Amino acid sequence: MKPRLWFLLGGICAVLALVIALVMIFSTGTGPRGYVANHYQRAAHLDLRGDDDNRAYTSPLTPSVVSREITSRWQPVAQAADTSGIYLRYKDDAVIVQPRDRGSVIHVMDVDHAYHRYHSHVGGTWGWIGTHGESFRGRGPGAGK
Known part of the structure; x- marks a missing residue:
C-alpha cells in the first residue's frame, strides 16, 4: 500500500509543477508587447x-x-530611426522608442495606428499598411485606380 501512496504523491507533485510552469509561461506574455511589459x-x-x-x-x-x-529578443519586420526616435515594426504591433528626459519612453501600439501616427518618420521604410496588413504592391487590375 505504501508504494501506491508514493506514486500518488509523486503524481500530484508532477501535476502541480506542470500547472505552475504553465502559469509562469503564459503570465509573462510573448512577443514584443509582452517583452516590453515585463522589462x-x-x-x-x-x-x-x-x-x-x-x-x-x-x-x-x-x-x-x-x-x-x-x-535582440524580437527581430522586427522593419525598422526606422531618425532624431525623433526609433520605430520598430512587428507583424501586429509597433514599438516606438523616443528620448525622454535622460532616458526613453516606449510606446507599444497596433501597427496600423503607429503607421498613421508616425507616417512621416516610417513611410519610406515600413511601406503602406492596408487594413488587412498587406504591403501595397498593386493588388491586381483596377485596384487603386
Whole structure:
C-alpha cells in the first residue's frame, strides 16, 4: 500500500509543477508587447490619447540601448530611426522608442495606428499598411485606380 501512496504523491507533485510552469509561461506574455511589459516601467500617464491599444513605458536607458535590447529578443519586420526616435515594426504591433528626459519612453501600439501616427518618420521604410496588413504592391487590375 505504501508504494501506491508514493506514486500518488509523486503524481500530484508532477501535476502541480506542470500547472505552475504553465502559469509562469503564459503570465509573462510573448512577443514584443509582452517583452516590453515585463522589462520596462509602465507609465500610463504617457499613453497616447485616442488609442486604447497604446501602452507607454519608460526606461532610464537611451533609445538606442532600449531598441537594441528589444531587437535582440524580437527581430522586427522593419525598422526606422531618425532624431525623433526609433520605430520598430512587428507583424501586429509597433514599438516606438523616443528620448525622454535622460532616458526613453516606449510606446507599444497596433501597427496600423503607429503607421498613421508616425507616417512621416516610417513611410519610406515600413511601406503602406492596408487594413488587412498587406504591403501595397498593386493588388491586381483596377485596384487603386
